[in-house]
Amino acid sequence: xxxxxxxxxxxxxxxxxxxxxxxxxxxxxxxxxxxxxxxxxxxxxxxxxxxxxxxxxxxxxxxxxxxxxxxxxxxxxxxxxxxxxxxxxxxxxxxxxxxxxxxxxxxxxxxxxxxxxxxxxxxxxxxxxxxxxxxxxxxxxxxxxxxxxxxxxxxxxxxxxxxxxxxxxxxxxxxxxxxxxxxxxxxxxxxxxxxxxxxxxxxxxxxxxxxxxxxxxxxxxxxxxxxxxxxxxxxxxxxxxxxxxxxxxxxxxxxxxxxxxxxxxxxxxxxxxxxxxxxxxxxxxxxxxxxxxxxxxxxxxxxxxxxxx
Amino acid sequence: xxxxxxxxxxxxxxxxxxxxxxxxxxxxxxxxxxxxxxxxxxxxxxxxxxxxxxxxxxxxxxxxxxxxxxxxxxxxxxxxxxxxxxxxxxxxxxxxxxxxxxxxxxxxxxxxxxxxxxxxxxxxxxxxxxxxxxxxxxxxxxxxxxxxxxxxxxxxxxxxxxxxxxxxxxxxxxxxxxxxxxxxxxxxxxxxxxxxxxxxxxxxxxxxxxxxxxxxxxxxxxxxxxxxxxxxxxxxxxxxxxxxxxxxxxxxxxxxxxxxxxxxxxxxxxxxxxxxxxxxxxxxxxxxxxxxxxxx
Numbered sequence: 001x002x003x004x005x006x007x008x009x010x011x012x013x014x015x016x017x018x019x020x021x022x023x024x025x026x027x028x029x030x031x032x033x034x035x036x037x038x039x040x041x042x043x044x045x046x047x048x049x050x051x052x053x054x055x056x057x058x059x060x061x062x063x064x065x066x067x068x069x070x071x072x073x074x075x076x077x078x079x080x081x082x083x084x085x086x087x088x089x090x091x092x093x094x095x096x097x098x099x100x101x102x103x104x105x106x107x108x109x110x111x112x113x114x115x116x117x118x119x120x121x122x123x124x125x126x127x128x129x130x131x132x133x134x135x136x137x138x139x140x141x142x143x144x145x146x147x148x149x150x151x152x153x154x155x156x157x158x159x160x161x162x163x164x165x166x167x168x169x170x171x172x173x174x175x176x177x178x179x180x181x182x183x184x185x186x187x188x189x190x191x192x193x194x195x196x197x198x199x200x201x202x203x204x205x206x207x208x209x210x211x212x213x214x215x216x217x218x219x220x221x222x223x224x225x226x227x228x229x230x231x232x233x234x235x236x237x238x239x240x241x242x243x244x245x246x247x248x249x250x251x252x253x254x255x256x257x258x259x260x261x262x263x264x265x266x267x268x269x270x271x272x273x274x275x276x277x278x279x280x281x282x283x284x285x286x287x288x289x290x291x292x293x294x295x296x297x298x299x300x301x302x303x304x305x306x307x308x309x
Numbered sequence: 310x311x312x313x314x315x316x317x318x319x320x321x322x323x324x325x326x327x328x329x330x331x332x333x334x335x336x337x338x339x340x341x342x343x344x345x346x347x348x349x350x351x352x353x354x355x356x357x358x359x360x361x362x363x364x365x366x367x368x369x370x371x372x373x374x375x376x377x378x379x380x381x382x383x384x385x386x387x388x389x390x391x392x393x394x395x396x397x398x399x400x401x402x403x404x405x406x407x408x409x410x411x412x413x414x415x416x417x418x419x420x421x422x423x424x425x426x427x428x429x430x431x432x433x434x435x436x437x438x439x440x441x442x443x444x445x446x447x448x449x450x451x452x453x454x455x456x457x458x459x460x461x462x463x464x465x466x467x468x469x470x471x472x473x474x475x476x477x478x479x480x481x482x483x484x485x486x487x488x489x490x491x492x493x494x495x496x497x498x499x500x501x502x503x504x505x506x507x508x509x510x511x512x513x514x515x516x517x518x519x520x521x522x523x524x525x526x527x528x529x530x531x532x533x534x535x536x537x538x539x540x541x542x543x544x545x546x547x548x549x550x551x552x553x554x555x556x557x558x559x560x561x562x563x564x565x566x567x568x569x570x571x572x573x574x575x576x577x578x579x580x581x582x583x584x585x586x587x588x589x590x591x592x593x594x595x596x597x598x599x600x601x602x603x604x605x
Contacts, residue, residue, distance in 0.1 A: 169426075177425030178411075178418050178436070185401050185412045192399045195362055197387035197416030197479050206422050303403065 002148025007268045013156040013225065015264020016163035020218035021241035022248070022256035023170060024211025030251035031187045031207045033101065037108040038088060040238015041115035042081050042212050046219025047229035048123050050077030054133055063133070074220045081216030084115075085208040094201070112235070120231045129230035132223040155225040162221060166214055167257045173210075174253065183207055187251070240267075243289050249302020258300065262288070313376055314339050315514045316361070316391070316483045321370035323356055323538075330356040331538045333370070338483060343505060343515045345529035345546070347522060349558075353538040354518045355396055358485050361516075362386050362393050374482065388416045392481035394472040396488045396518070402461035406452060406471050409460050410443035413478030446474040450504060466497045473504065477513070484508060486517045490524055502528050526550055534558075 021043050028036045053076030054069060062068045092111050096104040120126050139154045174180035185193040186203045194200050222237075223229045241256075244263050248255020266285050271278035292300065314337040323331040331353045338344050346354050359365040361372055363379060363386035372379045374389055392413070401409050418439050424432045447456055450470040455463065460471060469489060476484055486505070490498045498521070505515055505528060519525050525532060526546040533543040536558045542549055549555055 173425060176436075178415060178420045178439070179422045179425055181404070181408055181412050182415055184404060184408075185415075188401045188403060189399055191364070191383075192395070192401070193412065194383040195364065195387060195393060196413050196475060197384050198412065199384045209422075 001146035002150055003272065004269075005146065005150050006148070007272045008265065009150065009152050009156065011265035011268035012261060013159050013264070014267060015261035016160045017218050017222050017225075017260075018237065018240045018244050018263055019257045019260025020163045020166060020214050020221075021237055022244040022260045023167060023253065024215050025241050025245040026248070026250055026252060026256040027170075027183075027207050027211050029245065031183060031204055032093070032097065034093060034104050035108065035242065036093075036208075036211075037105070037238065037242075038111035038115060039211065039215060040236070040241060041112050041234040042085055042088075043215040043219050043222075043237055043241075044229070044231060044234030045084055045115060045119060046077040046081040046212075046216030047223045047233070048119055048126065048130070048219070049080035049216065050074060050220040051130060051132060051223060051229060052123075053077065069133075070220070070224070074217050077220045078213045078216035081212040081219065082209045085212030086205055089205055089208045094204075112238070116231050116234055126231055129228040131228045132226075134227055153225070155221070159221045159225055162217060163257070163260075166217070167253060170210065170214070171253045179203070179206055240285075243285060246299055247289055247292055249299030251303065252299070252301040255299055255301035312339060315342075316372070316374055316516075317376075318357075318361065318372045319370055321357070321360055321367045321372065323353070323360055323365060324368045329538055331360065331367070334535065334538070334540050335370075336533055336540070336543070338514050338516060340514060341509060341512070342531060343509055343517065343529045345525035345532040346516060346518045346535060347520070347525055347532060348535035348541075351537075352535040354535055355487060356538075357535065358393060358487055358516075358518065361485060362391055384416070387479050387481075390480070390482035391485065392476035392479045392483070393485035394469070394476050394487055394489060396491065398465075398468045398472060400460040400468055400471060400475070402459070404460060405456060406447060406458050406460055406463065406474075407440070407443055407456035409471055410446055410474050410478045411439055413475040414439040414443055417478075417480055443474075443478055446477050447471075449477070449507070450474040451500070466493055469493070469501070470504070473508075477508070481513055484513050484515045486515065488518055488520065490519060490521060498524060522550075 021040065024039050024042070025036065028034055028039070050073035053073045054063065057076065058069055058072060062072070088111055092107050093104050096107060123130070140151050141154070141157075142149055142151045174183060182193065182198045182203045183206070185196070185198055186200055190200050193203075219229070222233065240263055241260065244259035245256050246259070247262060248257070248259030263285055266288060267281045270284040271281040274280065274284060276283070316336075316338040318334060318336045320333045320335055321331055322329065322333055334353075334357060336344070336346075346357070348354055356365065360367045361379075363381055363383040366381050374391060377389070379386055379391075380389060401412060404412070418435050420432050420435050444456060447453060450473050452463075452467055452470055452474065455467065460468065463471060473484075473486070473489070489505070490501050493501065502524065505517065509515060517525065517528065526549075529546055531543065532546050532549040534541045534549060534552075534555050541558055542552045542555050544552075
């Protein structure tokens with residue numbers, strides 16, 4: 001029983017990270033129907049950028065105070081991620097906006113490889129996992145319960161809290177604000193939105209930027225929780241997040257969050273209880289994806305695809 | 310009229326590949342005017358609208374709004390003061406009626422992406438003003454109380470009116486209506502006519518594309534007839550109505566045979582509420598070339 005609870009907690013933490021990344025996938029797909037395979041790498045770059053902020057930017061006297069260091073790392077990671085996403089949109093995707101869908105998809109794969117290799121080549125020591133500083137927020141909360149010990153770290157709580165708050169803020173932003181309405185209008189009918197005075201480029205860039213900011217923050221949280229970051233996580237978490245977005249229904253914020261947590265939970269529970277253990281946990285995730293897509297192709301919360309007039 | 314026109318198109322031509330959809334079309338719209346644009350299917354009416362809204366850049370010719378050349382980007386054209394509705398309704402189906410109108414308000418609001426995140430007092434005031442103005446416009450077009458309804462759930466006639474409210478939310482100087490009464494019954498058509506008169510009262514000049522000549526002749530101050538991409542005749546409704554070239558090009562019948570029919574339309578048009586079924590102009594019979602390039 002204690003093991004079950006512990007695995008539930010582990011799953012929620014993993015799911016929170018996936019959910020934060022999935023939000024970016026789902027928003028970008030919602031607005032320009034692009035599966036941005038490079039989004040996972042944006043998350044990875046966010047992790048490295050916040051580490052760089054810590055290692056090369058912060059004065060030594062601030063490093064031990066987590067309440068100074070952590071927000072600044074988050075800002076550094078998010079900022080680099082946003083700049084990267086904006087450049088990516090401007091130079092890789094925008095020229096292909098009216099091209100057949102396969103072209104931007106392949107471009108996204110290309111961008112993904114470029115980013116991963118660039119970090120591997122140029123970030124000092126990135127050919128192997130790079131350790132994150134452990135000096136701060138490593139407090140653990142433990143409870144003796146159900147004949148065992150359940151531990152949850154403060155980084156884990158932070159990850160779950162940020163993910164949920166991020167999703168709620170984003171949902172409110174999209175449903176209530178001026179730019180949020182512009183994003184939804186552009187997603188539903190870009191030409192008409194343009195004719196109503198909505199600048200499509202500005203709206204699309206904003207969508208990429210918001211997604212990247214969330215991925216960048218996920219990068220920092222991932223780093224401090226798992227205490228290292230390496231160039232491979234972008235691809236792996238990109239796939240998880242993509243699956244989460246599809247599972248929840250691409251275009252749906254709620255779907256991305258629930259999909260993210262579902263995948264996190266399945267991975268940790270299946271790794272513990274199902275035959276094959278952790279070597280087969282990915283198999284169960286994709287079996288679930290297939291089952292959902294067979295019975296509900298639009299995902300759990302997605303709107304059925306409409307044929308555009 | 311010698312005043313500067315609000316909207317002026319001079320010698321606008323639009324060529325798609327080898328197909329000339331518009332050839333040297335000129336048109337002037339003055340303050341407070343309702344201008345009708347009629348013509349058989351494929352005459353280039355919608356293509357012309359697309360040229361006026363920046364969706365197409367004319368191959369030749371210029372369009373000016375209050376003396377200034379239009380920008381080539383549709384969003385910028387809307388900001389400059391031209392708004393439109395569509396032949397096939399193009400609302401944002403998964404947004405509510407109010408949200409649709411508020412999207413129209415977008416370009417007149419100031420809040421940037423970060424202001425909306427921090428919810429300052431200026432942001433809240435801007436949002437409240439936009440909301441109030443949008444509700445007012447819903448009232449104006451007769452959709453009071455339907456603000457929370459999803460656009461796709463509204464009945465057809467209400468969707469057309471919602472499109473008008475959304476277009477008006479952009480504070481246009483010129484409103485382009487592409488077949489505003491298509492598919493409407495006589496009562497709805499009459500309501501649309503009254504609505505367009507009311508829009509003119511607010512100081513917006515209107516251009517209407519319609520197939521229903523009775524509607525056009527009873528509504529407009531000025532009528533332009535487009536046939537095969539060319540401006541055939543223009544002038545006051547009484548003049549256009551009786552022009553034999555219009556009757557021939559439009560109806561493909563010998564003029565005298567049609568004249569009585571046209572006179573009958575005109576008489577009926579005088580009555581405020583026509584109970585008879587609306588007459589719709591049949592397409593040109595002999596010449597079937599030219600597709601409606603602008604239909605999207």
